[in-house]
Amino acid sequence: MKNIDELIQKAVELQANGLVTGEIANELNVSRDTVTWLLARAKRGAASPAAPKDISVNWSNIGKSSYRLRYISQALCDMVLESLSESGETVDMVVGIGLSGVPMATIMAEELGADFAIFHGYDNRKEKENQRGIFSRNFGNVAGKNCVVVDDVISSGSTTTDVCKQLKDSGAKPVSIAVILDKKNADHIEGVPVNALVHIVRVD
Structure with a gap:
């Protein structure tokens, strides 16, 4: 994934497939707080929490x-x-x-x-x-x-x-x-x- 939008989309897809916060965090190699933030950003019109300090790792x-x-x-x-x-x-x-x-x-x-x-x-x-x-x-x-x-x-x-x-x-x-x-x-x-x-x- 090359940008935040792709990361948000992947988090939403994983959630739609039944994965919960911890599993999404493991799959994307980010923290649970970052997953919460990504999913909140995906909901248009919803208040988004402050962005966590994290790094996504794709190996x-x-x-x-x-x-x-x-x-x-x-x-x-x-x-x-x-x-x-x-x-x-x-x-x-x-x-x-x-x-x-x-x-x-x-x-x-x-x-x-x-x-x-x-x-x-x-x-x-x-x-x-x-x-x-x-x-x-x-x-x-x-x-x-x-x-x-x-x-x-x-x-x-x-x-x-x-x-x-x-x-x-x-x-x-x-x-x-x-x-x-x-x-x-x-x-x-x-x-x-x-x-x-x-x-x-x-x-x-």
């Missing part, structure tokens, strides 16, 4: 090519290994978050010789506060493992925070976070180092 040119995805995943592995060499930690498990983190996490687990787990975010359709996601039972058990957490984009950091807390609650140890882009510009989340190919820094 489909990477995601549509398994060749490019492999190279991005290998670059993330390189950054994770560098981070682990500094901390002296090892990795036993790679945890992919939701739909977007899973393809990279799968490749990274193979590259790192580690087990693989999937974390499903909370049910966005219910839109309730204090919801938590879950680890899939069909993949690796995280208990007792040193884990690398993988996602595409960090926006507010809430999902990544949830994953790290749940890993600790499960007796696992998150040792590194790997993402393509970090909009939060965080060095650490829940005390875990963030390795991002790109960090966004706002200067306004």
Whole structure:
């Protein structure tokens, strides 16, 4: 998407297809506040809230090519290994978050010789506060493992925070976070180092 009008149109289409705010935010790689603003802007004559400070991320040119995805995943592995060499930690498990983190996490687990787990975010359709996601039972058990957490984009950091807390609650140890882009510009989340190919820094 190249402009705000296209972003608004896509948000409206996703809502018309039954997606709720959290799901639209995940699909467009923007915050929930930005989705609310986009949908309000789509309603002519309605008062629109102040525009949130956010950045829309479209990494489909990477995601549509398994060749490019492999190279991005290998670059993330390189950054994770560098981070682990500094901390002296090892990795036993790679945890992919939701739909977007899973393809990279799968490749990274193979590259790192580690087990693989999937974390499903909370049910966005219910839109309730204090919801938590879950680890899939069909993949690796995280208990007792040193884990690398993988996602595409960090926006507010809430999902990544949830994953790290749940890993600790499960007796696992998150040792590194790997993402393509970090909009939060965080060095650490829940005390875990963030390795991002790109960090966004706002200067306004």
